[in-house]
Amino acid sequence: MVSISRSELQILLVEPSDTQRKIISNMLAKEQIGRIETAGSVKDALDKIHAHQPDLVVSAMYFEDGTGLELLTQIKQDSKTQSVSFMLVSSEFRPAKLEEFKQAGVVAILPKPFEPIHLNRAVNATLDLINTEELELELFDIAEVRVLLVDDSRLARNHIRRVLEGMGLEKITEAENGAQALTLLKDFTFDLLVTDYNMPEMDGRELSEFVRFNPDTAHIPIIMVTSEANSAHMANIQQTGVNALCDKPFEPAEVRKMLSTLLGHV
Structure with missing residues (x-):
């Protein structure tokens, strides 16, 4: 089995704000996480995902041409991209809004602004999904x-x-x-x-x-x-x-x- 490290993760950062893209990109780089490509809209993100599939999409919730939930749903409903992990970064706190993402298979939800501890836990969950390891049990195969x-x-x-x-x-x-x-x-x-x-x-x-x-x-x-x-x-x-x-x-x-x-x- 081939494993990838946190520095080898292919990340697509989808964020409409230039300032926020720079802040999040800098934090990822500081934590030595991934090779980062960016997009500023849902359409731009989908085009880049289909052109070169990333391991992880890190996305905001709202864009001029749609929402993070629409982006997540399109990724997960397409058999070619459904294995791509999706992480939401948002200041949204209403349970009903966040529940929609949880039901759609998001790997992590990070608050905005988030701390390195939040980011590292989410990245580790992504790596656990990619770098599969069979569970060994004494009583069962x-x-x-x-x-x-x-x-x-x-x-x-x-x-x-x-x-x-x-x-x-x-x-x-x-x-x-x-x-x-x-x-x-x-x-x-x-x-x-x-x-x-x-x-x-x-x-x-x-x-x-x-x-x-x-x-x-x-x-x-x-x-x-x-x-x-x-x-x-x-x-x-x-x-x-x-x-x-x-x-x-x-x-x-x-x-x-x-x-x-x-x-x-x-």
């Missing part, structure tokens, strides 16, 4: 672990699947909501359930309760993925038998630790 992945967002499922596959998980079945997941749980056997919290028809909490109270599925470890993982009310969710709460964005390093704990012990 990781390639044989059967995973049920449940999320109503296709883009979010794609991102989570990529993280899991990067660790060597190959047998991943997807469901769009809890109701669909129930049907699969009745018909097939799984070793791990990874589920979103907010979903239509049946949410992650209801699904987790069914799994725990059904003798045939009660043993399955459950990872719940939610952008509210660090909020106080989510602590009650673990009373339903959820083994771990994972924040969105779905960071490889955090997920690796969870899987080692959940699957590495009797």
Whole structure:
């Protein structure tokens, strides 16, 4: 396997402000992160992405010709570019606005202005996605672990699947909501359930309760993925038998630790 270092990352910085482009470019250079190309609009960014695909897009939220979300969605919906990591840099703080990016598979959201610690964590998450490393378990062959992945967002499922596959998980079945997941749980056997919290028809909490109270599925470890993982009310969710709460964005390093704990012990 060929690994790339932080200095080898190909980065496209998409920012409408000349001043902000210079500030962010200088910070990336100071931290010895990547080879940087810049764009000032959504159209310019897409043209450059298709001409020379970067490893990471670092983007603002608003442009004269569109939004960062539109740029992210177009990248993730195109099979040729969906593996490109996307990092948002924005002063936006409204949860509803940021939730849209989390559901679309953003690798990190940085505040504006951001500190080197924020940048380095986001870059490390990007490198973890690119430089895949199979997870070694004492009790399981990781390639044989059967995973049920449940999320109503296709883009979010794609991102989570990529993280899991990067660790060597190959047998991943997807469901769009809890109701669909129930049907699969009745018909097939799984070793791990990874589920979103907010979903239509049946949410992650209801699904987790069914799994725990059904003798045939009660043993399955459950990872719940939610952008509210660090909020106080989510602590009650673990009373339903959820083994771990994972924040969105779905960071490889955090997920690796969870899987080692959940699957590495009797």
